[in-house]
Amino acid sequence: MIAVNPTDSVSVLAAFGALGVLLVIFAESGLLVVGFFLPGDTLLFPAGVLCAGGGRQDPRLELWQVLACAAVGAVAGAQAGFLLGRHGGRALLSRTSNRRLKEGAVRAERLPARYGYRKALVIGRFVPMLRTVLHPAAGALGVPTRTFTVWQVVSGLLWSQSLVLAGYTLGSSLSHVDDYLLPMVAVIAFLSLLPLPAEARRTRHRPPR
Secondary structure (H helix, E strand, O other): OOOOOOHHHHHHHHHHHHHHHHHHHHHOOHHHHHOOOOOOHHHHHHHHHHHHHHOOOOOOOOOHHHHHHHHHHHHHHHHHHHHHHHHHHHHHHHHHOEEEHHHHHHHHHHHHHHHHHHHHHHHHHOOHHHHHHHHHHHHHOOOOOHHHHHHHHHHHHHHHHHHHHHHHHHHHOHHHHHHHHHHHHHHHHHHHHHHHHHHHHHHHHHHOO
């Protein structure tokens, strides 16, 4: 039996390949408590790198399969999260004891008020942890189903395909890409978390209504 750490993108890709991308991105895109701790950006980017075929080790991934699985996972996961929020998501959030999850829910509720539904769905998709809570929060807040569906599809495709293709482009330009994979994952994780402190500072300095 192969031991797989679902929070480790390299482990997921080695065990399941493109199918692992679909399953993890589905959960990370809206299944609240479970998806909150799974890789998103740090799974899509190295998957694209491995599609370039410049490394010495398995897994070898096919670009079209990874792109398709990333798209399906992102779109279907967000829609599932929306339905979860529409049918009891607020009660689930109120029962959780996880502080980061509760803070993410608060930010997810404020984002549409600040940017409107369309921009919020696009911006939120690129912020880790926030995107997991944003889609259930949209369902709980009563965002119109048509508006949500159209813009979560647009944002999901933009996010998932751009990260995979960015990884593929970089992987194609490097020889012995295996030597750089883990540092790349660390850099992507750092960059993806940069918006969180800025948003937290804005929240603290926002005057009470």
